[in-house]
Amino acid sequence: MDHDLLVVGAGISGLSMAYYAAEAGLKVRVLEQEQRPGGCLHSHRFGDASQFWLELGAHSAFNSYGNLLALLESAQALDRLRKRAKVGFRMFVDGKVRGIPSQLSIPNLLPAPWRLRGASKVGRTVAEYYGRIVGQRNYEAVFGPAFDAVICQPAGDYPAESLFQARPRRKDVPRGFTMEGGLQTIADLLSARPDLAVERDRAVRAVRREGETFIIQTDQGDYTARALCLATPVAVAVGLLKGAFPAVAGLLAEIGTATVETVGVALPADRLRLPPVAGLIGRNQPFYSIVSRDTVPDARWRGFSFHFRPAVLDEQGRLDCIARVLNVPKAELGSKNTVFKINQLPALRVGQGKRAIRLDIALAGTRLALAGNYFGGVAIEDCVTRARAEFERLQRQGW
Ligand SMILES: Cc1cc2nc3c(=O)[nH]c(=O)nc-3n(C[C@H](O)[C@H](O)[C@H](O)COP(=O)(O)OP(=O)(O)OC[C@H]3O[C@@H](n4cnc5c(N)ncnc54)[C@H](O)[C@@H]3O)c2cc1C
DSSP states (O other): OOEEEEEEOOBHHHHHHHHHHHHTTOOEEEEOSSSSTBTTOOEEEOSSTTOOEEESSOOOEETTOHHHHHHHHHTTOGGGEEEOOOOOEEEEETTEEEOSGGGSOHHHHTTHHHHHTTOOOTTOBHHHHHHHHHOHHHIIIIIHHHHHHHHTSOOTTSBHHHHOOOOOOOTTSOSEEEETTOTHHHHHHHHTOTTSEEESSOOEEEEEEETTEEEEEETTEEEEEEEEEEOSOHHHHHHHHTTTOHHHHHHHTTSEEEEEEEEEEEEEGGGOOSOOOSEEEESSSSEEEEEESTTSOOSSEEEEEEEEOTTSSOHHHHHHHHHHHHTOOGGGOOTTTEEEEEEEEEEOOTTHHHHHHHHHHHHTTSSEEEOSSSSSOSSHHHHHHHHHHHHHHHHHHOO
16 A cells, blocks of 8 residues: 555645645645646746736635644744735626725615624525625625635525634734745645645546555556545535445435636736725626735736636636726737636525535545545635545545
């Protein structure tokens, strides 16, 4: 047997799992299909003298991310946290940037504190729960588009319980933070641990079981291990497990996938008239949101990641849209300052909590672990929390 644990996927879920295993002295290896670890933690670094970076995926972490912070502390990286500058979100409506309060109906909002009392999220969708609290008009005009922007997919049918979760906050770190060099730095730091091997360009094609041994097939050859953790997007996990763990694959296949077509663009700051913003929330737009780098200001450059709805615009259409919103000639959006990425997120639905319990029952007693953003929620902290729980289960079961 080559390894105690093989981890498939070097996003935050897989890297956390591998980090816990390495700390416990286990022989662990991560197989990642890309050259870059991080998955949705993807700070694109423009390869020129500007050293400018831009988030193509996750952009914010918070002092309530206790498990993530504990990992960073263990990696002696808390001094690399950077506080996000306080700039607000605005909306992009009817071709114009508008303040959020201007879009709200205040009379409809006034009863919200009373409606919140005793309101339960259990079994309710985001639209049902929040629509009742903020009023239908406010939900459609502001809250619905804002929630779509938060989870980069239509949020109406998403479970209300999975959207925001209350967690204890650490007082010794900024409330909202990123890292020096962007959130990619988290993946770079975790994967740099010397006793944690991360192999890049290793797409896993198949998973087999022979007795107590997992056999993981890649184009470069097979790997064997006593335990396996899949930390890929859920659709990939379905494909890899349907032969060896059909019941688990069947449960995972019930979870849908939301695709986000992201385009990042960096422009000289003096080319733009848009005031500093954390981002723009789209209402009736081909994009859910535009996330800006203004939260980590740069003297010369500004950057924006447009998170487009899938299959609405082709590549040229997306560039047209960006040129229009930022009010710059399309010719200024070239291959050197524009970058494209496809992001995938789980489309969670009401009943996800029960499904997660059924998954855990199916996994109990096996040496297969599932880490990912399709359990409690999609936030980075949800991923680390799940990885930790799965690591602790494998520890309890014994290697
Ligand atoms: C646009 C966007 C904005 C977001 N903003 C925030 C935010 O601000 N704050 C926050 O907390 N969360 C945010 N999130 C959510 C969060 O970033 C993700 O849920 C989380 O990073 C997912 O991590 P993961 O490791 O589970 O999956 P992923 O990051 O998807 O990683 C999976 C990895 O598996 C690899 N892989 C896939 N198939 C194979 C295979 N066959 N073989 C080998 N490797 C494979 C992939 O290449 C990838 O590296 C955002 C997400 C997106 C998309």
